[in-house]
Amino acid sequence: PATGVLAGRRLVITAGPTREPIDPVRYISNHSSGKMGYAIARAAAAAGARVLLVSGPVNLPAPEGVEVRPVVTAEDMLRASERAVTEGCDVFIATAAVADYRPENCAGDKIKKTSEAMSLALVRNPDTLATIAARPDAPFTVGFAAETTDVARYATDKMQRKKLNMIVANDVSAPGLGFNSDQNAVTVFWPEGQESIGPDSKQAIAERLVTLIASHSDRIENA
Ligand code: PMT
Numbered sequence: 001p002a003t004g005v006l007a008g009r010r011l012v013i014t015a016g017p018t019r020e021p022i023d024p025v026r027y028i029s030n031h032s033s034g035k036m037g038y039a040i041a042r043a044a045a046a047a048g049a050r051v052l053l054v055s056g057p058v059n060l061p062a063p064e065g066v067e068v069r070p071v072v073t074a075e076d077m078l079r080a081s082e083r084a085v086t087e088g089c090d091v092f093i094a095t096a097a098v099a100d101y102r103p104e105n106c107a108g109d110k111i112k113k114t115s116e117a118m119s120l121a122l123v124r125n126p127d128t129l130a131t132i133a134a135r136p137d138a139p140f141t142v143g144f145a146a147e148t149t150d151v152a153r154y155a156t157d158k159m160q161r162k163k164l165n166m167i168v169a170n171d172v173s174a175p176g177l178g179f180n181s182d183q184n185a186v187t188v189f190w191p192e193g194q195e196s197i198g199p200d201s202k203q204a205i206a207e208r209l210v211t212l213i214a215s216h217s218d219r220i221e222n223a
Contacts, residue, residue, distance in 0.1 A: 002048035004046065004047035005048070006048045006213075009048070009090045011050070011051045012081060012093070013041050013051065013052070013054070014081060014094045015032075015034045015053055015055045015058065016032050016033070016034035016037065017030045017034075017058075017098075018056045018073050018125075019099075020101070020102035020103060021103065022120065023106060023108075023109065024107075024110055026111075030179070032180070034055060034058030035060065035202050036144070038053070040095060041063045042064070042066070042206065047210050047214065052067045052068075054081050054096075055069070055071065057072060073099075073125075074099055074126060078126045078128045081128045085139060090139050090217065091139055091213060092138075092140070092141045093141075094144060095144050096128070098125060098127075101124060102123060103121070104122065129143050129162055130162045134163065140165045140216070141164045142213060143158060143162060143168070144170060145168070145169045149173070151169045151170075152187065154169075155187070159189060166189065166213065168187075169186060170186050171186075171187075183199055183200065184205050
Protein backbone atom coordinates (compact mmCIF):
# COMPACT_ATOMS: atom_id res chain seq x y z
CA PRO A 1 0.00 0.00 0.00
CA ALA A 2 1.05 3.62 -0.65
CA THR A 3 2.73 5.50 2.14
CA GLY A 4 3.06 9.28 2.53
CA VAL A 5 0.95 12.17 3.80
CA LEU A 6 -1.67 11.64 1.06
CA ALA A 7 -1.79 7.82 1.12
CA GLY A 8 -5.22 6.57 0.09
CA ARG A 9 -6.46 10.04 -0.96
CA ARG A 10 -7.98 10.67 -4.39
CA LEU A 11 -6.98 13.98 -5.95
CA VAL A 12 -8.32 15.68 -9.06
CA ILE A 13 -6.18 18.55 -10.38
CA THR A 14 -6.96 20.89 -13.29
CA ALA A 15 -3.96 22.31 -15.14
CA GLY A 16 -2.92 24.33 -18.15
CA PRO A 17 -4.82 26.76 -20.32
CA THR A 18 -8.06 26.19 -22.20
CA ARG A 19 -8.50 26.99 -25.89
CA GLU A 20 -11.71 28.57 -27.12
CA PRO A 21 -12.14 28.17 -30.89
CA ILE A 22 -12.88 31.17 -33.12
CA ASP A 23 -12.83 29.18 -36.36
CA PRO A 24 -11.17 25.91 -37.48
CA VAL A 25 -7.66 27.46 -37.33
CA ARG A 26 -7.82 30.09 -34.53
CA TYR A 27 -8.50 30.22 -30.81
CA ILE A 28 -8.40 32.40 -27.68
CA SER A 29 -6.05 31.18 -24.94
CA ASN A 30 -3.40 32.33 -22.42
CA HIS A 31 0.20 31.69 -21.38
CA SER A 32 -0.36 28.89 -18.85
CA SER A 33 2.15 26.09 -19.43
CA GLY A 34 0.62 23.59 -16.99
CA LYS A 35 3.89 23.42 -15.03
CA MET A 36 2.36 24.37 -11.66
CA GLY A 37 -0.45 21.82 -11.90
CA TYR A 38 1.83 19.03 -13.17
CA ALA A 39 4.30 19.77 -10.33
CA ILE A 40 1.50 19.39 -7.76
CA ALA A 41 0.34 16.17 -9.44
CA ARG A 42 3.89 14.77 -9.25
CA ALA A 43 4.30 15.79 -5.59
CA ALA A 44 0.89 14.40 -4.62
CA ALA A 45 1.53 11.06 -6.35
CA ALA A 46 4.90 10.86 -4.54
CA ALA A 47 3.00 11.50 -1.29
CA GLY A 48 0.84 8.42 -1.95
CA ALA A 49 -2.27 9.95 -3.54
CA ARG A 50 -4.16 8.55 -6.53
CA VAL A 51 -4.01 11.52 -8.90
CA LEU A 52 -6.07 12.40 -11.94
CA LEU A 53 -5.04 15.44 -14.00
CA VAL A 54 -7.65 17.19 -16.13
CA SER A 55 -5.30 18.98 -18.47
CA GLY A 56 -5.69 21.63 -21.12
CA PRO A 57 -3.27 21.57 -24.08
CA VAL A 58 0.32 21.61 -22.72
CA ASN A 59 3.72 20.25 -23.77
CA LEU A 60 4.44 18.20 -20.66
CA PRO A 61 4.73 14.43 -20.16
CA ALA A 62 2.32 12.73 -17.73
CA PRO A 63 3.97 12.58 -14.29
CA GLU A 64 4.80 9.06 -13.15
CA GLY A 65 1.74 7.22 -11.85
CA VAL A 66 -0.70 10.03 -12.76
CA GLU A 67 -3.69 9.59 -15.07
CA VAL A 68 -4.07 12.50 -17.51
CA ARG A 69 -7.42 13.30 -19.13
CA PRO A 70 -6.83 15.85 -21.91
CA VAL A 71 -9.38 18.59 -22.58
CA VAL A 72 -9.44 21.61 -24.88
CA THR A 73 -12.17 24.10 -23.94
CA ALA A 74 -13.51 25.39 -20.61
CA GLU A 75 -16.72 23.45 -21.22
CA ASP A 76 -14.69 20.23 -21.76
CA MET A 77 -12.79 20.97 -18.52
CA LEU A 78 -16.04 21.29 -16.57
CA ARG A 79 -17.45 18.03 -17.98
CA ALA A 80 -14.24 16.05 -17.39
CA SER A 81 -13.85 17.46 -13.86
CA GLU A 82 -17.45 16.69 -12.89
CA ARG A 83 -17.02 13.12 -14.14
CA ALA A 84 -13.72 12.72 -12.27
CA VAL A 85 -15.21 14.04 -9.01
CA THR A 86 -18.25 11.76 -9.38
CA GLU A 87 -15.88 8.79 -9.75
CA GLY A 88 -14.46 9.65 -6.30
CA CYS A 89 -12.44 12.63 -5.11
CA ASP A 90 -11.24 13.78 -1.68
CA VAL A 91 -9.33 16.89 -2.78
CA PHE A 92 -9.93 19.07 -5.86
CA ILE A 93 -7.15 21.49 -6.85
CA ALA A 94 -7.77 24.03 -9.65
CA THR A 95 -4.51 25.35 -11.06
CA ALA A 96 -5.85 25.77 -14.60
CA ALA A 97 -5.98 29.18 -16.24
CA VAL A 98 -9.44 28.80 -17.73
CA ALA A 99 -10.56 31.27 -20.42
CA ASP A 100 -13.31 33.34 -18.78
CA TYR A 101 -15.03 33.96 -22.13
CA ARG A 102 -15.44 32.02 -25.39
CA PRO A 103 -16.57 33.16 -28.83
CA GLU A 104 -20.36 32.99 -28.96
CA ASN A 105 -20.11 31.08 -32.25
CA CYS A 106 -17.25 29.11 -33.74
CA ALA A 107 -17.23 29.78 -37.50
CA GLY A 108 -17.55 26.60 -39.56
CA ASP A 109 -14.97 27.83 -42.10
CA LYS A 110 -11.85 29.95 -41.74
CA ILE A 111 -12.86 33.61 -41.34
CA LYS A 112 -11.69 35.65 -44.35
CA LYS A 113 -9.87 38.96 -44.20
CA THR A 114 -12.50 41.07 -45.91
CA SER A 115 -13.01 44.11 -43.66
CA GLU A 116 -10.57 46.53 -41.95
CA ALA A 117 -12.04 45.89 -38.50
CA MET A 118 -13.95 43.05 -36.97
CA SER A 119 -15.42 42.28 -33.58
CA LEU A 120 -15.98 39.02 -31.85
CA ALA A 121 -18.98 38.39 -29.59
CA LEU A 122 -17.89 36.56 -26.40
CA VAL A 123 -19.96 34.75 -23.78
CA ARG A 124 -19.04 33.72 -20.21
CA ASN A 125 -17.61 30.25 -19.68
CA PRO A 126 -18.77 27.96 -16.86
CA ASP A 127 -16.63 28.02 -13.70
CA THR A 128 -15.34 24.52 -12.97
CA LEU A 129 -14.00 25.26 -9.49
CA ALA A 130 -17.16 27.06 -8.30
CA THR A 131 -19.33 24.23 -9.71
CA ILE A 132 -17.33 21.55 -7.88
CA ALA A 133 -17.26 23.56 -4.62
CA ALA A 134 -21.06 23.99 -4.74
CA ARG A 135 -21.79 20.24 -4.98
CA PRO A 136 -23.45 18.64 -1.96
CA ASP A 137 -20.66 16.03 -2.08
CA ALA A 138 -17.94 18.67 -2.56
CA PRO A 139 -14.40 17.49 -1.87
CA PHE A 140 -11.84 19.69 -0.05
CA THR A 141 -11.37 22.42 -2.68
CA VAL A 142 -8.23 24.44 -3.38
CA GLY A 143 -8.29 27.36 -5.84
CA PHE A 144 -5.52 29.41 -7.39
CA ALA A 145 -5.72 33.14 -8.03
CA ALA A 146 -3.35 34.85 -10.43
CA GLU A 147 -3.46 38.55 -9.63
CA THR A 148 -1.33 41.57 -10.40
CA THR A 149 -2.64 44.01 -7.74
CA ASP A 150 -4.12 43.66 -4.21
CA VAL A 151 -3.23 39.97 -4.33
CA ALA A 152 -4.31 39.10 -0.77
CA ARG A 153 -7.65 40.91 -0.92
CA TYR A 154 -8.72 39.49 -4.31
CA ALA A 155 -7.61 36.00 -3.29
CA THR A 156 -9.47 35.90 0.03
CA ASP A 157 -12.56 37.39 -1.70
CA LYS A 158 -12.40 34.58 -4.24
CA MET A 159 -12.08 31.96 -1.49
CA GLN A 160 -15.25 33.24 0.21
CA ARG A 161 -17.26 33.81 -2.97
CA LYS A 162 -16.48 30.37 -4.44
CA LYS A 163 -16.75 28.65 -1.00
CA LEU A 164 -13.25 27.18 -1.10
CA ASN A 165 -11.28 25.56 1.73
CA MET A 166 -8.01 27.09 0.58
CA ILE A 167 -6.69 29.52 -2.03
CA VAL A 168 -3.21 29.91 -3.44
CA ALA A 169 -2.51 33.49 -4.47
CA ASN A 170 -0.01 33.90 -7.21
CA ASP A 171 1.48 37.37 -7.76
CA VAL A 172 1.96 37.28 -11.52
CA SER A 173 3.24 40.88 -11.68
CA ALA A 174 6.72 39.80 -10.55
CA PRO A 175 9.01 39.14 -13.54
CA GLY A 176 10.12 35.51 -14.00
CA LEU A 177 7.38 34.06 -11.78
CA GLY A 178 3.95 32.56 -12.45
CA PHE A 179 2.82 31.90 -16.00
CA ASN A 180 5.12 29.64 -18.02
CA SER A 181 8.19 29.97 -15.78
CA ASP A 182 9.85 27.26 -13.68
CA GLN A 183 9.80 29.49 -10.60
CA ASN A 184 6.92 30.79 -8.56
CA ALA A 185 6.05 32.59 -5.32
CA VAL A 186 2.67 32.14 -3.64
CA THR A 187 0.75 32.96 -0.49
CA VAL A 188 -1.69 30.29 0.67
CA PHE A 189 -4.82 31.40 2.55
CA TRP A 190 -7.26 29.27 4.53
CA PRO A 191 -10.01 30.56 6.84
CA GLU A 192 -7.78 30.81 9.93
CA GLY A 193 -4.34 31.50 8.54
CA GLN A 194 -1.88 32.04 5.75
CA GLU A 195 1.62 31.04 4.66
CA SER A 196 3.95 32.47 2.02
CA ILE A 197 6.06 30.02 0.00
CA GLY A 198 8.97 30.92 -2.30
CA PRO A 199 10.26 32.34 -4.53
CA ASP A 200 11.33 28.79 -5.32
CA SER A 201 10.97 26.18 -8.06
CA LYS A 202 7.40 25.13 -8.85
CA GLN A 203 8.34 21.60 -7.74
CA ALA A 204 9.51 22.80 -4.29
CA ILE A 205 6.39 24.96 -3.92
CA ALA A 206 4.23 21.98 -4.97
CA GLU A 207 5.82 19.80 -2.27
CA ARG A 208 5.08 22.35 0.48
CA LEU A 209 1.53 22.83 -0.85
CA VAL A 210 0.92 19.07 -0.73
CA THR A 211 1.98 19.01 2.93
CA LEU A 212 -0.32 21.94 3.80
CA ILE A 213 -3.26 20.47 1.86
CA ALA A 214 -2.77 17.07 3.51
CA SER A 215 -2.86 18.51 7.03
CA HIS A 216 -5.81 20.88 6.42
CA SER A 217 -7.96 18.37 4.53
CA ASP A 218 -7.29 15.85 7.31
CA ARG A 219 -8.54 18.27 9.90
CA ILE A 220 -11.78 18.90 7.96
CA GLU A 221 -12.45 15.21 7.37
CA ASN A 222 -11.91 14.40 11.02
CA ALA A 223 -13.99 17.37 12.27
O1 PMT B 1 0.53 26.80 -15.89
P1 PMT B 1 1.74 27.59 -15.40
O2 PMT B 1 2.48 28.23 -16.55
O3 PMT B 1 2.63 26.79 -14.49
O4 PMT B 1 1.20 28.84 -14.54
C1 PMT B 1 0.54 28.61 -13.33
C2 PMT B 1 -0.61 29.59 -13.12
C3 PMT B 1 -0.06 31.01 -12.96
C4 PMT B 1 -1.60 29.53 -14.29
C5 PMT B 1 -1.32 29.10 -11.81
O5 PMT B 1 -0.40 29.11 -10.75
C6 PMT B 1 -2.52 29.99 -11.45
O6 PMT B 1 -2.40 30.99 -10.77
N1 PMT B 1 -3.73 29.57 -11.91
C7 PMT B 1 -4.97 30.31 -11.73
C8 PMT B 1 -5.09 31.29 -12.85
C9 PMT B 1 -6.22 32.27 -12.69
O7 PMT B 1 -6.12 33.41 -13.13
O8 PMT B 1 -7.28 31.90 -12.09
P2 PMT B 1 -8.63 32.78 -11.97
O9 PMT B 1 -8.37 33.89 -11.03
O10 PMT B 1 -9.17 33.10 -13.35
O11 PMT B 1 -9.59 31.71 -11.36
C10 PMT B 1 -9.64 31.40 -9.98
C11 PMT B 1 -9.79 29.94 -9.76
O12 PMT B 1 -10.97 29.44 -10.39
C12 PMT B 1 -8.62 29.10 -10.32
O13 PMT B 1 -8.39 28.06 -9.41
C13 PMT B 1 -9.19 28.59 -11.65
O14 PMT B 1 -8.59 27.35 -12.02
C14 PMT B 1 -10.67 28.44 -11.34
N2 PMT B 1 -11.54 28.66 -12.51
C15 PMT B 1 -11.62 29.90 -13.08
C16 PMT B 1 -12.48 30.13 -14.15
C17 PMT B 1 -13.25 29.05 -14.66
N3 PMT B 1 -14.07 29.22 -15.69
N4 PMT B 1 -13.13 27.83 -14.10
C18 PMT B 1 -12.29 27.61 -13.04
O15 PMT B 1 -12.21 26.48 -12.53
